[in-house]
Amino acid sequence: MADRPKVLVTRPIKEAPTARLRERCDVTIDENDFGIPREELLRKVAGYDALITMLTEKVDAELLAAAGPQLKIVANHAVGFDNVNLEDCTAAQVLASNTPDVLTETTADTAFALLMAAARRVGEGERFLRARTPWIWGPLMMLGRDVHHKTIGIVGFGRIGQAVARRAKGFGMDVIYSDAVRLPAEVEAETGAERVELDDLLERADFVSIHTNLTPDTRHLFSAEQFKRMKDTAVLVNTSRGPVVDESALADALESGEIFGAGLDVFEREPEVHQKLLELENVVVIPHLGSATVDTRDAMGHLAVDNVFAALDGKRPPTLLNRDAFRG
Ligand code: DGY
Numbered sequence: 001m002a003d004r005p006k007v008l009v010t011r012p013i014k015e016a017p018t019a020r021l022r023e024r025c026d027v028t029i030d031e032n033d034f035g036i037p038r039e040e041l042l043r044k045v046a047g048y049d050a051l052i053t054m055l056t057e058k059v060d061a062e063l064l065a066a067a068g069p070q071l072k073i074v075a076n077h078a079v080g081f082d083n084v085n086l087e088d089c090t091a092a093q094v095l096a097s098n099t100p101d102v103l104t105e106t107t108a109d110t111a112f113a114l115l116m117a118a119a120r121r122v123g124e125g126e127r128f129l130r131a132r133t134p135w136i137w138g139p140l141m142m143l144g145r146d147v148h149h150k151t152i153g154i155v156g157f158g159r160i161g162q163a164v165a166r167r168a169k170g171f172g173m174d175v176i177y178s179d180a181v182r183l184p185a186e187v188e189a190e191t192g193a194e195r196v197e198l199d200d201l202l203e204r205a206d207f208v209s210i211h212t213n214l215t216p217d218t219r220h221l222f223s224a225e226q227f228k229r230m231k232d233t234a235v236l237v238n239t240s241r242g243p244v245v246d247e248s249a250l251a252d253a254l255e256s257g258e259i260f261g262a263g264l265d266v267f268e269r270e271p272e273v274h275q276k277l278l279e280l281e282n283v284v285v286i287p288h289l290g291s292a293t294v295d296t297r298d299a300m301g302h303l304a305v306d307n308v309f310a311a312l313d314g315k316r317p318p319t320l321l322n323r324d325a326f327r328g
Helices: 016-025 037-044 062-065 085-093 104-119 122-130 161-172 185-191 198-204 224-229 246-256 274-280 294-312
Strands: 006-011 024-027 048-052 073-076 096-097 152-154 173-180 191-193 207-210 234-238 261-263 283-285
Touching: 006 016, 016 024, 016 294, 037 062, 048 294, 062 085, 073 294, 085 096, 096 294, 104 122, 104 161, 104 207, 104 234, 104 261, 104 283, 122 283, 152 161, 152 198, 161 173, 161 185, 173 198, 185 191, 185 274, 198 224, 224 246, 246 274, 274 283
Parallel strands: 006 024, 006 048, 048 073, 073 096, 152 173, 152 207, 173 191, 207 234, 234 261, 261 283
Antiparallel strands: none
């Protein structure tokens, strides 16, 4: 049909949202296993009315110009949108959206899984057994760190940080947080969290979990100085964005015993992982799986499709990021 809107999805997403999209649009799904190389993407985007992008694609003036003036929306299939230049989108009068809320609980689960795994040496124990290492139960074998009743410091107390705090409460933990803004009293009461300065948090926390956006201000927020402030028994967890942590400084801190361990879902030069991190026993690494569950990826896909449909209908997308671009 000639007048069906054209939508490009840069990686395959779940079946149900894809089927919805196909009901009213001509959909092209790129099957490139390692993401579309930039030059190819610039060629491919021409003529589409909507793009569903991943965090691996840089959305900027160059890409928007390559797409053409008919482009109405870039619906990012992620809550993080550091890959999307909102000013460029607004200047090109292209709406931009993300997928918040639907992945909050799942990402908090991942943060807690990494926290537990790093504290209790789960990755190390797995590797030990899979290597068929001879062993017998011993009272001093692979001693980890208690999680329950310890102090967790949450850096960036937005939706996901708060969801981690609720989990921590269930473990009887004390929760402290640092954030540019103080959260409303009811949020502090519900999560039992106390706001402190970042340096204070680093000195007091047994576990530090990062939930801040990646911005110029948060790039390398964690570097050698921050690791020095942390307890040598502390565990760092990062499920936000890799460049918030200076990976080389982290590897040094883990190697020298400046901190006890780390659980990482995201990496500074993703998909590359710092060589030393891969060699150290006291770090648990997983390949950016924060929101990777069947239900949550369905929900993210549906939300991205809702955003596309709203834009095609001239309505305000439910999770619009650049309000100035919307002329409703
Ligand atoms: C996001 O949505 O930003 C996550 O990092 C993807 O799982």
